[in-house]
Amino acid sequence: PKDVKAMAAAAVERAKKATDNVEFSAEDATRSDPEFLVEVFSETVRAGATILNVPDTVGYTTPDEMFELITRLRNEVYNADKVTFSVHCHNDLGMAVANSLAAVRAGARQIECTINGIGERAGNASLEELVMALKTRQEYFGFESDIVTEQLFPSSKLLSQITGVDVQPNKAIVGANAFAHEAGIHQHGVLKNALTYEIMTPQSVGIKSSNLVMGKHSGRFALGERIKEMGFDLNDIDLNHIFVEFKRLADLKKQVFDEDIEALVTHGIGKQTDKFSLEDLIVTSGTAAVPTATIVMKIDGEVFKKASFGDGPVDAALNTIKEITGIQCTLTSYVVKAITGGTDAQGEVSVGVEKDGVRITGRGAHTDIVVASALAFLNALNRLEIRSKGHSPATPIQKTVLGGV
Secondary structure, eight states: HHHHHHHHHHHHHHHHTTTOEEEOOOOGGGGGHHHHHHHHHHHHHTOOEEEEEEEEETTOHHHHHHHHHHHHHHSTTTTGGGGEEEEEEBBBTHHHHHHHHHHHHHHHOOOEEGGOOOOOOOOOOOOOHHHHHHHTHHHHHHOOOOOOOGHHHHHHHHHHHHHHOOOOOTTTTTTTOOOOOOOOHHHHHHHHOGGGSSSSSSGTTTTOOOOOOTTTTTOOHHHHHHHHTTTTOOOOOHHHHHHHHHHHHHOOOBBHHHHHHHHHHHTTGGGOOOOOEEEEEEEEESSSSOEEEEEEETTTTTTEEEEEEEESSHHHEEEEHHOOOOOOOEEHHHHEEESSSTOOOOOOEEEEEEEEEEEEEEEEEEHHHHHHHHHHHHHHHHHHHHHTTTTTOOOOOOOOOOOOO
């Protein structure tokens, strides 16, 4: 124990040479001997620690136990009134948010948390749930954060886009059903007075509502304004690119929903600088036909064309792309979901790709699932290309002069 305390103090002293603000975190603190924890924390405070972090590393503790532990530490740690107590709660038993809030009531003033509650195993305390609990029940907790709550939903969607991990529909605050009311009596109550069944508004977390109908007659300005309302800030180049894609989609759908526009933005920004891009795709398939895909695509602006076979139209399309690019990789996952309802809905495809030990997630959206699959695969290849910069690029097949497809 003496060696442990000495090592902890030495680590803090070393860190103090680089910064005045040093956080000391005690691994698995909630399952440690409280008396020894007090001693270790006291030594680190003497060494200059300014933040004492109490992790519930395996998500084992309960709210009552967390409250008691933080209270004891604040009462017994040396110069406890001169440091900030922090908690880092995991969600293995589903109590990460509750434990974090209990710590706040006991005197913790820093919570380590993550958007969407992502993290190893069952995840960490959910940032959006903590923020809105503190805001909605301020009269109980007595504290708020400086988080701009209107950015919670856009941030959640952005993280899902980056990680390829969707938020469960019934997830508090940012789930698709968080503000949905199905029961008739609930719907009637909400229509009469939203506060009847809504303790917070969708707008307070960044879910925008609009009566503006977007379709093929909508102009660039209207689209730009709608995108701003949704929380995106695009430059003119990106907006012009998204507008072209919007007009293409509007020709295929009677009405373009916010979810469609969001997909266009998240999938379309930066596309004009991609190494690989899809120009045309034609597939033939049937009960007695061999699935075939003919693809026209660009590689660094040069046009290539090829046809190939596969076990189904999607497999044929991806095989053709592999042959054109010369990139051999493994498809590790393939997920399809509808962005909106209706038979003309856009489908969003998410693919996992692995090459040389590097795993990448790609996404694509289109009203045609095969096209969406090809776009998702190309998105993954473009991301692989970015990751592999500095290495020799893949060599594409010999260029083919375009003719009839």
